Amino acid sequence: MTTMTEQATQVYSVFIRATPEQVWDAITKPEFTTRYFHGTRIESTFEPGAPYLSLAGDSDQTLVDGEVLESDPPRMLKHTWRALYDPETASEPFSRVTWEIEPQEGGVTKLTVVHDQLEAAPKTAEGVAGGWSYVLSGLKTLLETGEPLQG
Amino acid sequence: MTCDLLVTYPVRVTTDDDRVFKALSDPTRRHLLDNLFERDGRTLTELVSRLEMTRFGVMKHLRILEEAGLVVTRREGRQKLHYLNPVPIRLIHDRWIDKYRERQVSALAYLKSELEETA
Numbered sequence: 001m002t003t004m005t006e007q008a009t010q011v012y013s014v015f016i017r018a019t020p021e022q023v024w025d026a027i028t029k030p031e032f033t034t035r036y037f038h039g040t041r042i043e044s045t046f047e048p049g050a051p052y053l054s055l056a057g058d059s060d061q062t063l064v065d066g067e068v069l070e071s072d073p074p075r076m077l078k079h080t081w082r083a084l085y086d087p088e089t090a091s092e093p094f095s096r097v098t099w100e101i102e103p104q105e106g107g108v109t110k111l112t113v114v115h116d117q118l119e120a121a122p123k124t125a126e127g128v129a130g131g132w133s134y135v136l137s138g139l140k141t142l143l144e145t146g147e148p149l150q151g
Numbered sequence: 152m153t154c155d156l157l158v159t160y161p162v163r164v165t166t167d168d169d170r171v172f173k174a175l176s177d178p179t180r181r182h183l184l185d186n187l188f189e190r191d192g193r194t195l196t197e198l199v200s201r202l203e204m205t206r207f208g209v210m211k212h213l214r215i216l217e218e219a220g221l222v223v224t225r226r227e228g229r230q231k232l233h234y235l236n237p238v239p240i241r242l243i244h245d246r247w248i249d250k251y252r253e254r255q256v257s258a259l260a261y262l263k264s265e266l267e268e269t270a
Contacts, residue, residue, distance in 0.1 A: 007191040011223045011234035014242075015167065112223070133241035140242065149245055 007125055009116040012132040016109050018143040020101045023109050024074030026139055027099055035148045036138035038131075040064075044079075046071045052079040066094060075101050081115070083124055092121035111136065167220070168246075171239045174219035179204065180212050184221060187235035194230055 016023060026032040030041040039057035044050055046068055054064035066080035077099040083089040100112040113132055118125040138149045174180055179202065186201055187193060199209045213233065216222040223236045 009192055009234070011191075011225060011236060012238050013220060013223050013236050014238045015220065114225070133237045136238050137241045137245050141245070 007129070008119045009114065010118070010125070010129065010132065011112065011114050012136055013110065013112040014136045014140050015104065016111055016140045016143050017107060018109055019107070020074040020103050020109050022143055023101050023111055023139075024077075026143055027077065028073075032142065036142045037135055038063075044068060046073070046077065052081075066097075069096070081124070083127060086123070086127065088123045089121070089127055092124050095121045095124055111139070167239065168243060170219040171221065171243060174215050174221055177212070177215075179208075180216055183209070183212060183216060184235055187222065187233060191234050192225075192227075192232040194232060198233065 018026075026036075028042060028044070028046055030043065033040055033042040033054075034057050037054070040054045040063055041057055043053040043055055046052075048068055048071060050068045052064075052066040052068050053062055055061065056063055063085045064081060064083050066082060068077070068079045070076065070078040079097055080094040081097045082092070082094045094117075095115060096117040098114045098116075100110075100114070102110045102112070104110050113136065115125075115128055115132065141147065141149050175184075182202065183198060186198060195206065195209065195213070198213070199206050202209060213222060217224065220239045221236055223234045224231050225234060226232075
C-alpha cells in the first residue's frame with residue numbers, strides 16, 4: 001500500500017448545500033460536532049486568544065487543544081492544533097487549522113480546511129491526512145440530510 | 152397527473168459525482184493526482200516537468216480536475232500551488248462503495264450460513 005508522504009500544508013475542500021451560517025454552526029457547536037467529528041465535543045468561545053478544545057464525547061478527556069487565532073463568523077476561523085490522543089503527536093509543536101466559508105451561487109457554500117505549519121509535526125500530518133476527508137464528508141452528509149454517516 | 156415537466160421528465164444535469172468520475176476516467180489526470188499524492192502543493196511548471204505533455208495540455212487537464220474539486224489551487228507569495236483534495240473521492244466512497252460493499256458482505260455471510268447448514 002502506498003502511504004502519503006507527510007505534507008506540511010494540506011488543503012481540503014467541499015461544497016455543501018447549506019448557508020454559511022449553518023456551516024459555521026456545524027463547526028462551532030458541540031451538538032453538531034458530536035455527530036460528525038469522531039464523536040467529539042467542541043468547546044470554545046471562538047474569540048481570539050480563547051482556548052480551542054475538542055473533548056471526547058463520553059468523557060472530559062481533551063483530544064485536541066489549541067488557541068483561537070482569528071475568528072470572523074460566519075466566514076473564517078483560524079486556530080492552532082495539537083492532537084493529544086497519541087503521545088507521539090502530543091509531543092509535537094502546534095500546527096494551524098484555517099476554516100474558510102465562502103457562499104457560492106445556488107444556495108451552496110464552499111468550505112475549505114487548510115491544515116498547515118505541519119513541518120515540525122510529521123506524526124500529526126500523517127494522522128490528519130485521512131481524517132479531514134472523513135470529517136468533511138460527514139459534515140456535508142449531516143447538513144444535507146440531517147443524518148450522520150453510517151458506521 | 153402532474154404537469155410539472157421537471158418532475159416527470161428530469162432534465163439531465165451534470166452532478167458533482169459526474170465531474171469526479173469524468174475527471175478520474177483519464178490516465179493523465181490520474182497521473183497528475185498521483186504526483187500530488189506523492190508530494191502536494193506543486194506549481195504548474197513542476198507538474199509539466201513530470202509529464203511528456205505541453206504546458207497547455209497539462210493546464211487543460213488541471214482545469215478539469217479543479218472543476219471536479221479534486222485539485223485546489225492556492226496562492227503562496229508569487230506562486231500558484233496545486234493541492235490534491237481527496238474529499239470528492241471520500242464522498243464517492245461513502246455514498247457508493249460502502250453501499251455495494253455492504254451488499255457483498257451480506258451475500259458472503261448468507262453463503263457461509265448456507266454452506267455450514269448443508270455441511
